[in-house]
Amino acid sequence: MTTHLIITWFAIIGISIVGIMLRCIVKFNNYTNHYQFISFNTPEDFFESDDDDNDDETEE
Amino acid sequence: MDDGEIHDYLKSTCLFLSKYASALLGCGATCIRIEKNIGRIADTFGVHVDMTLLPAHVIVVVWDCDHTHSYNCSAKPIGGMTDFCRNIELSKLSWRIVEKNLSCDEAAIELDRILSLPQLNKWIVLLLTSAANASFCRLFGGDFKAVGIVFCATLLGFFLKQIMIEDKIDLRITTIASAFLASVVGASGYLFGISNTPELALGTSVLFLIPGIPYINAGSDLFTNHYLCAVSRFIQAVILTICLTLGLCGGMFLMQMKFF
Numbered sequence: 001m002t003t004h005l006i007i008t009w010f011a012i013i014g015i016s017i018v019g020i021m022l023r024c025i026v027k028f029n030n031y032t033n034h035y036q037f038i039s040f041n042t043p044e045d046f047f048e049s050d051d052d053d054n055d056d057e058t059e060e
Numbered sequence: 061m062d063d064g065e066i067h068d069y070l071k072s073t074c075l076f077l078s079k080y081a082s083a084l085l086g087c088g089a090t091c092i093r094i095e096k097n098i099g100r101i102a103d104t105f106g107v108h109v110d111m112t113l114l115p116a117h118v119i120v121v122v123w124d125c126d127h128t129h130s131y132n133c134s135a136k137p138i139g140g141m142t143d144f145c146r147n148i149e150l151s152k153l154s155w156r157i158v159e160k161n162l163s164c165d166e167a168a169i170e171l172d173r174i175l176s177l178p179q180l181n182k183w184i185v186l187l188l189t190s191a192a193n194a195s196f197c198r199l200f201g202g203d204f205k206a207v208g209i210v211f212c213a214t215l216l217g218f219f220l221k222q223i224m225i226e227d228k229i230d231l232r233i234t235t236i237a238s239a240f241l242a243s244v245v246g247a248s249g250y251l252f253g254i255s256n257t258p259e260l261a262l263g264t265s266v267l268f269l270i271p272g273i274p275y276i277n278a279g280s281d282l283f284t285n286h287y288l289c290a291v292s293r294f295i296q297a298v299i300l301t302i303c304l305t306l307g308l309c310g311g312m313f314l315m316q317m318k319f320f
Contacts, residue, residue: 002251005315005316006251006252009244009247009248009251009315012241012244013244016216016220020219020220020223023223
């Protein structure tokens with residue numbers, strides 16, 4: 001019975017800690033991607049690349 | 061002043077006072093404090109104010125001295141989380157308006173500055189809350205192992221609460237989840253036989269979730285005849301306490317603790 005409870009305890013704590021860590025990683029990644037977009041890409045580059053893609057599709 | 065100037069003056073004053081009152085209501089001030097501060101400012105600005113304080117709204121009516129012109133405005137509470145730093149700054153602003161005879165425009169700039177001040181660092185709040193809750197365990201006679209368990213339980217439970225609030229999850233669900241996690245960690249004293257006072261570790265591990273400020277504010281509003289706000293705050297506090305109990309019972313049930 002005690003073993004069963006200990007497994008349950010570790011499962012709850014483990015799931016909670018892993019969940020919190022995953023949430024923090026996702027948030028951090030979102031922030032990093034946003035930061036990279038603002039720092040290293042200009043809106044012109046972004047729209048130009050879109051136009052290029054569209055042109056390619058039209059040619060095909 | 062002609063009628064147009066009076067109207068403009070009343071309008072700007074009313075907008076400032078409604079914003080000021082809603083900021084105070086949002087940061088957890090009692091109704092009597094809001095009334096006193098608004099009355100103090102209104103006297104300095106040379107206007108007469110009638111104010112209705114509701115649980116989710118403030119309605120401000122500003123009259124000129126002759127009671128011939130008026131302007132009214134309603135506003136929702138700004139913020140929504142208890143913030144004593146903002147509360148103190150807003151009260152100081154009301155005194156600065158009186159002592160330095162600030163105009164309405166100058167006071168509005170000051171108010172915007174106070175509202176844009178950053179809140180206390182969340183990691184410091186997390187550590188201090190955990191230390192405070194662990195101290196409660198020691199005050200009630202828990203040994204140092206129980207204090208350590210409570211510190212860890214609070215650290216994990218309060219961090220979960222912080223991130224769930226950041227994600228705008230309902231406060232009641234947040235309280236249940238946080239109490240559940242804290243109680244499961246708090247039960248480790250029983251489970252692993254770590255402490256000589258495991259019951260204190262379990263009992264005090266969820267104390268950080270008790271809505272003490274809404275209870276105190278409800279009492280204060282009751283004594284100052286603001287029954288509507290008092291009942292609203294009391295019900296809000298009771299609901300949070302029920303959620304806390306549900307989370308605690310869930311944790312105790314899962315860890316097969318005996319209730320009595």
